[in-house]
Amino acid sequence: MKKRFGVFLLILVILMSVPLIGACNSEKSSTDSKGKVTITYWQYTFPQKVDEIKSLIAKFEKENPNIKVVAQDFPYDQYNQKIAAAMHAQKGPDIMNLYYGWLPQYVEKGYIQPIPEDFMSVKDIESYYIPMIQSSKIDGKYYGLPTAVRSLALFWNKDMFKAAGLDPEKPPKTWDELIADAKKMTKVKSNGQYEREGFAWNVNGQGYHTFEEVLLRQWGVEPFSEDGKKVQWDTPEGLEAFKYWINMTKKEKIGDETFMQEYNTAFRAGKAGMMIDGSFSIAATKEAAKFDWGVTTLPVKEEGGLESNFGSYWTNSIAKGVKGKKLEACEKFLKFLISEDTQKEWLEKVGELPAAASLSNDPSITKDPIYGPFLNGLKSAHATLFVDETKERASIDNAVKKIILQNAPIDKTFKQLVKEQQEIRDEYYRN
């Protein structure tokens, strides 16, 4: 009797699982009864971007009544996790907003497809955009198109400059000046605790970009070889630049990475005299800062010396497997997202700079006291050819922690760091 019921149970389970398994694998239907195509757009939660996309979608849907765009956003910390999990469950978005540094990993994992040739050829892309975006070309193809690009600039707190007896309208022009000014603003208690820092020094924010693309280049080192396969820091000049960068916090003590949890929190709270950040930080700084502040171009090694900047951008990529009517809809939406009109609106609402070559010399932007320095910085900007942005950053972060927390010798740690960076690249290009 018991046996029979066991068999019965088994059959029941199998019978009931069949529709369930079917449901698991069935694709989301792309068109509803009226022939309306629905596509999903994913981005991470950056309030200004989320609002802007919402209003852009409303505009787009009005122009294209047959397409419905569902926008979803997730916190930055979970964004990659979310996409990875959704892609494995075949529940991912059709079009997604990705940091350009992630693209190699996304291509390798097969999450995204190249921009269709018949939609926009490689040549079209390269003539439409400023040259900086060529750093996201993978095997001769582009896997995403940006709406906007960002560069770095130096934010300074005029009130803190004044309080320290500095001229609030004269931000530092060279790194040596930056250190000298910062020292005057830094306030450290007798037990070594920071009360205020002169410069919001950090690794994980824009710090390591500043080191790789600004300091190294100004010290005469091309950070990576043309094809991105070789790490070229391991020269006496490279070590010199690294020492200079590390000693800002280690020896000169003008700032501490852990102060106030995040570098930009410290600046916005009026506890840091200067910070290096991207144009995307403008809106939040405007909102939070209760003091007078300004923005200027990044310092150089010596006056009149080489200017350099780090450029970065978020691209819009189409998921692998999207085809037919859905792909058409995605292309239309993408075209709308990268249009010059959208780019101008994007600058105003989000604070990111236009990526189109035609807009890079627009005087209405270059003359702006806040956007101007960023757009000017774009002229000397380099976008790092990342192969695995997360790993590369973690490796630098660990090296710096070893030096600061465990007093590891700088030159040895630097050698080890370059080796690690090379290994990350070797591993990627081997596949």
Add this chain to the structure above:
Amino acid sequence: MIYIERPFIKGGWQVTHVPITTGKTFKTKTPLKLKTKRTLVAYTFLTVPVLFFLCVRIFPTLYAFSLSFKAQGISGFTVINYEELFKDSAFWRSVLNTFLYVIITVPLQMAFGLFIALGIERIHHLKWFYRIIYFLPYITSTVAVSWVWRLMYDKNTGLLNHILSWFHIPPQGWLGDPKEALISVSIVMIWQAMGFSMLIFMAGLQAIPRQFYEAAQIDGASKWKMFWHITFPLLNPTIVFLAVTGVISALQTFTQIQNLTASSGGVAGGPLNSTSSMVVYMFNNAFTDFNMEYASAVTVTLFILILLVTLIQLRVLNRSYEY
């Protein structure tokens, strides 16, 4: 007429008919149809949770097992993930940390829990108040707790360093110092879990018959002796329960570490892997490096570890005491 069903008696299902209102005796019919129907209903109801369980637990578990024997760019099954795992120093650091979490947190949270439970047993007024106070951390969201502690641990602006400065003790790095970070995370875990231990111990203490203590008192036993010879042995089932659940949750620690050590730029487990546990390591591999196969191998290792530890614990701790 009432049916009393007793499932799984030797002969299978059995239905006993008990007459209550009338004195007449009933002939036992063969209610096969009814029986079948009732069991059918029972199984149908059971199928739903079974299916659910299969879908969200068993299937993903088996999937993770099979995934751990695959690798990117290699077709078919391979043990390459396990080979790499064996050579991976960050993985071994995580294993060591995981054991340290178990060794540090489990005994301490139980000791504090027992200590508080014994204290609350003693007092007569405001018992409920102390119970709530000590139990509150356990029911508070771990994320919130972790963030409050994170701010208290802050090197420059945190409360703890401020208190230390009153006693002229130099500020500590806490979570920022690779040497202190693991202890700092453990403190949060202990603080949160001891309320739970306390509650279970209080239930355990109440289950001990008073007569034992009275008898011991008459025999002139000291308080200390009474504790070691009556209370402690009779709490054994409670201790086993708390040890097993405590070890399992310590082996799986994730939320505290993630919220205490990860920042928008850096992954959890820092500085320099000093707080990374196996689950955190697995998470980082799966969701920041997207190496699901490798992460699955970590998961399988963790599964085996938990299984072994639990079996050993049940063996060692589950001795019965007879009085």
